[in-house]
Amino acid sequence: MSDASGMARETITLAGIEIELHEGGSGPPLLFLHGASGFTSDPPYVRLLAQRRRVIAPSHPGFGASGLPLWLDTIDDIAHLYLELMDRRGLARVDVVGTSLGGWLAAEIATKVPERIGKLVLVGPVGVKLGPPDKLDIPDVFAMAQDKVMRLIYHDVDKGKVDFSKMTDAQLTVFARNRETTALLTWEPWMHNPKLRHRLHRIASPTLFIRGASDGLVSADYVDGYARLIPNARVTTIAEAGHAPQVEQPEEFARALFAFLDGGAQAGGTR
Amino acid sequence: MRAWHFSETAYPYLPPSEEYESIRVSLPNRIYDPRKGAALYDRYIDEWQIAEEEGVEIMLNEHHQTATCVDPAAPLLLAALARVTKKARLLILGNPIANRRQPVRVAEEMAMVDMLSHGRLEAGFVRGVPYEISAGNSNPVRMNERFAEALDLIVKVWTSHDGPFSHEGRFFHHRQINIWPRPYQQPHPPVWVSTTTPAGAQRVGAKGFVQATFLTGYDGTRRVYDSYRQGWREAGRGEDVPIDRLAYAALVYVGDNEADARVGAEKILWYIRANKVPPHFAFPPGYAPPAAFAKIMRGDVGDQHRNFSAQATVEGTINAGLMMAGTPDQVYAQIRKMYDHVGGFGHLLIMGQAGHLEHDETVRSIRNFARHVYPRLKAEMPDATVSGFASAAAAE
Numbered sequence: 001m002s003d004a005s006g007m008a009r010e011t012i013t014l015a016g017i018e019i020e021l022h023e024g025g026s027g028p029p030l031l032f033l034h035g036a037s038g039f040t041s042d043p044p045y046v047r048l049l050a051q052r053r054r055v056i057a058p059s060h061p062g063f064g065a066s067g068l069p070l071w072l073d074t075i076d077d078i079a080h081l082y083l084e085l086m087d088r089r090g091l092a093r094v095d096v097v098g099t100s101l102g103g104w105l106a107a108e109i110a111t112k113v114p115e116r117i118g119k120l121v122l123v124g125p126v127g128v129k130l131g132p133p134d135k136l137d138i139p140d141v142f143a144m145a146q147d148k149v150m151r152l153i154y155h156d157v158d159k160g161k162v163d164f165s166k167m168t169d170a171q172l173t174v175f176a177r178n179r180e181t182t183a184l185l186t187w188e189p190w191m192h193n194p195k196l197r198h199r200l201h202r203i204a205s206p207t208l209f210i211r212g213a214s215d216g217l218v219s220a221d222y223v224d225g226y227a228r229l230i231p232n233a234r235v236t237t238i239a240e241a242g243h244a245p246q247v248e249q250p251e252e253f254a255r256a257l258f259a260f261l262d263g264g265a266q267a268g269g270t271r
Numbered sequence: 272m273r274a275w276h277f278s279e280t281a282y283p284y285l286p287p288s289e290e291y292e293s294i295r296v297s298l299p300n301r302i303y304d305p306r307k308g309a310a311l312y313d314r315y316i317d318e319w320q321i322a323e324e325e326g327v328e329i330m331l332n333e334h335h336q337t338a339t340c341v342d343p344a345a346p347l348l349l350a351a352l353a354r355v356t357k358k359a360r361l362l363i364l365g366n367p368i369a370n371r372r373q374p375v376r377v378a379e380e381m382a383m384v385d386m387l388s389h390g391r392l393e394a395g396f397v398r399g400v401p402y403e404i405s406a407g408n409s410n411p412v413r414m415n416e417r418f419a420e421a422l423d424l425i426v427k428v429w430t431s432h433d434g435p436f437s438h439e440g441r442f443f444h445h446r447q448i449n450i451w452p453r454p455y456q457q458p459h460p461p462v463w464v465s466t467t468t469p470a471g472a473q474r475v476g477a478k479g480f481v482q483a484t485f486l487t488g489y490d491g492t493r494r495v496y497d498s499y500r501q502g503w504r505e506a507g508r509g510e511d512v513p514i515d516r517l518a519y520a521a522l523v524y525v526g527d528n529e530a531d532a533r534v535g536a537e538k539i540l541w542y543i544r545a546n547k548v549p550p551h552f553a554f555p556p557g558y559a560p561p562a563a564f565a566k567i568m569r570g571d572v573g574d575q576h577r578n579f580s581a582q583a584t585v586e587g588t589i590n591a592g593l594m595m596a597g598t599p600d601q602v603y604a605q606i607r608k609m610y611d612h613v614g615g616f617g618h619l620l621i622m623g624q625a626g627h628l629e630h631d632e633t634v635r636s637i638r639n640f641a642r643h644v645y646p647r648l649k650a651e652m653p654d655a656t657v658s659g660f661a662s663a664a665a666a667e
Contacts, residue, residue, distance in 0.1 A: 070416065070441060143296070143405050144551060164568040176564035180557035184412040 006050045007041035007057075011065070012088065014081050018067045020059040021085075025050025029091055030261075031082075032057040035100030035124075035244070036182040038064050038174065045250035049097075052258060056089060058082065060105070062181030064174060075101070075127070075185055076193060079108035086116065095261055099123040099246060100218075101182065104193070107230075110207075111199035119261055120207040122226075123253075124218045124243045126191040128200070130225040137222055138191040142183065152216030155242040200229040207233035208260045212241030212248065236260075272617060272648040275330040275362055276322035276637060277520065278624040279340035280315045280348070282308060283541065288581070294547045295337040295402040308341065312348075318624060318633050319352060323359040325641035330362040330620055332397075335406035339546065346380040353388035361388055364463055364483055364620070365395030369414040370407035374421040375445050378428035382454045390455040395463035395483065396422050398471075402548055404555040412557035417442045419474070422464070429459040463518070467491070469498035476502025476512075483518035483620060486578065488592040492519055493613045500614075500659055515654040518618035519609065522594040522625065525602045525639035535636055536585045536596035541626025543583045543593065599643035606648065615658040619648070 007024035022041055030053035032039070039057050040046075049055050060078050062068035072078070082105070086094060095118040098106030103125025110117045131137045141149045147157075154160040164172060207230050211223045220237070227233040236256050241248040282303055285291075291298055319329050329352060333345035342348055349363050361384065366377050385392040398418050404411045420440045427436075428450055435447040454460055463481040466472045475482045476499035484495045500512045522539045526532025554567055567573070578591055588594040592612075595605040610616060621640065624633045 070413070073413075142551060142555060145549060146551070169562075169565055172565035172568055173561045176556075176561035176568065179564075180412055180561060183556040184410065187410040187412075188408060 003041055005041040005047040007046060007055065012085075014084050014088070017061055017069055017072070017081070018065075019061070019081075019085075020065040022057040022059070023055065025053050025055045027053040029054045029056060029089070029094050031086070031091065031094050031096045031106075033082075033096065033098035033102030033105045034060065034063070035098075035102050036178065036186075038178040040064075043247055043250070045246040045253055048250055048254040049257075053095075053261075056085075056091075058085060060102075060181070062184065063178050068181060073184055074193070075105050076108055078105055078185075079112060082109055083113060086113075092116065093118050095119045095121070097121040097123065097257065098125060100126060100243060101185070103127065104191075104196070107200065107203070108193070108196060110203045110205060111196070114202050114204035117203070117205040120203065120205045121210060121257060121260065122207065123210045123246060124212060124215050124223075125209070125226065126186070126218065127193060128197040128226055128229070129189065129192045129194060130197070130222060136190060137219075138217055140190070141217070153243045155212060155214035155240050155248055159248055197229055200226075201231060203230045203233075205232070206260075208256075209233060209235040210245060210253070210256060211235060211237050212243060212245040213237050213239050214242045215245075217243045272619060272645075272652040273328055273360075273515075273654070274619045274621055274640065274645055274648065275328040275360075276319060277330040277332070277620050277622050278315050278318060278633075279332065279334070279542070279622070280311065280342050281542075281625060282311060282338045282341050283545075283626045285338055285545075288545065288547050291547070293549050293552055294339055294545055295334075296405050296548075296552050298336075298338055302338070303341075311341070314630050315624070316348075316351065316355065318630065318637065319359075320355060321634050322623075322637050322641075323356050325637055326645070327621075327637065327641050328360040328362065329356065330364060332364050332395075333367060334400070335403055337402065337406075339542070346384060349384045349392075350387055353384055353391070356388075356391075359391065360393050361391050362393040362463065363395050364393075364465055365397040367399035367403060367407070368396050368421040368425070369398050369418040370403055370409040371421070373445075374424045374443055375428055375448055375450065377421070378425040379450050381425075381460065382429065382450060382452050385455040385460050386452050388455075390460075392454070392456070392460040393463060393481075394460040395465065395481075396425075397465045401555050401558045402552050404558065405552060410557075411555040413442075414558070415471075422462075426459060426462065429454050466495065469494050472496070472498040473502035473505075475499060476504075476508075476516075477506040479503065479506070479508055479516070481516055481518060481618070483520060483618070485520040485620075486522075486593045487519075488578065489609065489612045492592065492609070492616075496613050496616070496658065511657045512659060513617065513654065514615040514652065514656045514658045515617035517613075517616040517658055518620055519613070519616045520620035520622060521592070521609075522588070522596070523602065523619075523621040523623055523636070523640065524594075524596040524628075525599055525636045525644060526597065527635065527639065529598060529601075531635070532597045532601070533585070535628060535632055536589075536594065538628040538632070539596070539622070539625040540583060540585055540588060540594070541628075542622065543579055543588055544581050545626060546579045547581065599639055602640070603644050603647055606644070610652065614660050615652065615656055617652070617654050617656070617658075 059066040103122035104127030238245040334340035435449040465483040524535035
């Protein structure tokens with residue numbers, strides 16, 4: 001059964017874990033890896049992606065309706081899980097888009113099976129530590145007031161407003177669980193895997209970093225430094241957007257994304 | 272009934288609360304004057320010694336990065352107390368083992384204190400309050416699981432004497448475990464666990480450890496004790512749960528007269544009123560289950576957080592069962608009322624100093640309690656009393 005965006009939902013079992021899998025749209029397959037707030041098919045960007053691609057978007061373990069076994073506690077664990085997902089879906093070679101936490105996850109996957117990634121898009125990704133020990137690369141969002149966090153995430157804070165009073169108990173519980181799993185996965189080391197930066201040179205696919213110009217979590221310097229660790233990567237910036245440009249500027253996001261995915265083999269767009 | 276003098280060794284010399292965001296985690300320590308702090312340690316240790324002279328036992332606890340409790344390494348203070356006291360039991364409540372990286376090290380620290388005190392240690396373990404998460408850089412998710420694995424391991428470390436054994440658990444790993452010294456008390460020091468939730472208390476009851484609960488009031492405490500008794504019985508420990516398995520912590524001030532009691536009660540109310548903590552430190556992700564967080568997001572923060580208010584009053588706090596304050600007769604009556612409401616408890620953990628309560632006031636209350644309240648409690652509430660409710664037991 002599919003909804004207005006053309007996405008259907010099913011449950012598949014990976015490594016014994018029940019995973020909620022959103023899938024829909026038409027065109028070449030696109031593995032979409034969500035960030036800390038989980039995946040729903042409501043936002044307009046999902047429809048834009050599904051118009052041109054068969055979007056495959058798992059809810060990560062501990063997010064949405066997906067299970068979370070006690071043994072699992074790293075982004076790297078999830079990367080291994082999704083190698084199995086790629087096998088099960090027959091994705092011999094696939095384009096991968098990851099946002100925020102999902103960008104970290106996409107980068108982990110691409111270091112493990114570089115030959116199976118067509119093109120790689122990292123949207124405001126975390127996952128590496130580039131700066132000095134006495135300065136957090138990513139601000140500690142768990143040690144600051146929620147309104148301050150919102151100002152770091154959004155260009156236009158009104159776009160991120162969540163009215164808890166209008167949410168059902170089930171929706172609130174998913175919201176809280178997503179936040180809990182984010183903490184589990186990112187707490188220490190904070191928002192990164194120290195090993196990842198030493199593996200990024202393995203990534204073979206053309207790679208595009210997309211960053212919202214007003215992103216207060218992932219800085220321009222951070223994204224530039226991250227991109228320099230990947231052989232064939234470039235950075236594009238979306239104006240009037242924060243940490244989730246796909247949410248704040250869906251049209252512009254889709255335009256930048258498809259210009260890259262449908263363009264030539266080089267990250268720069270032309271060979 | 273046993274009574275314990277408990278002090279959080281607070282540093283009360285703070286600027287007006289409007290000038291800082293949080294009394295915990297982020298309050299800059301430039302506010303802490305080391306000379307005043309050293310004098311406070313001397314004073315608080317003196318008060319514990321006076322409690323011992325009066326026949327009252329000793330309790331302390333551990334918190335981090337906070338003016339409310341300047342005891343971030345409680346085993347160190349406990350070791351000092353072991354040498355300056357002679358007869359009092361020494362209760363640490365407790366070791367925050369969900370936030371400690373090496374359970375074996377905790378077992379070693381406790382064994383040393385048990386030796387230094389010649390077997391007077393009562394070893395308590397706590398999951399730790401939410402504000403400890405950032406201070407400890409501790410992952411707030413799966414704390415209960417870490418706590419349970421650490422506690423099981425610590426008891427095994429204390430009771431294994433035939434050379435090294437290994438532990439490869441979900442959270443902790445250690446290949447050659449063989450601690451020196453082992454504890455003075457055999458098979459091991461009494462174990463206490465503090466819990467403020469029924470689910471936690473049921474697990475503690477199943478193990479038979481002493482269950483302590485802090486400032487949970489009349490109905491909250493009864494729920495915790497009911498769950499403890501249920502866990503105890505379901506684990507096959509028998510029908511009768513003695514009251515010495517159950518402890519309750521409250522703010523206590525016993526005055527010479529009502530006027531004196533009023534002054535003391537207002538001062539110890541500091542503990543309730545000064546706990547200014549913003550939501551991001553009070554409700555870290557994963558500390559409570561998602562369904563509980565759903566309620567918090569709707570504004571239902573629960574009794575524990577509601578009771579800790581800058582607007583709290585002496586009357587309201589006494590009526591809620593968080594404080595026992597007044598003349599000796601009044602305090603006795605308040606303890607009796609709580610005792611009867613919850614089905615009995617065998618340990619009263621007396622938070623007998625807080626905020627700006629001065630040394631002479633603290634000592635006066637300790638003595639008034641020890642001389643005019645404690646004898647009645649000991650006579651009327653012997654340790655072997657069966658806890659629970661006669662009518663409920665008859666119905667079963």
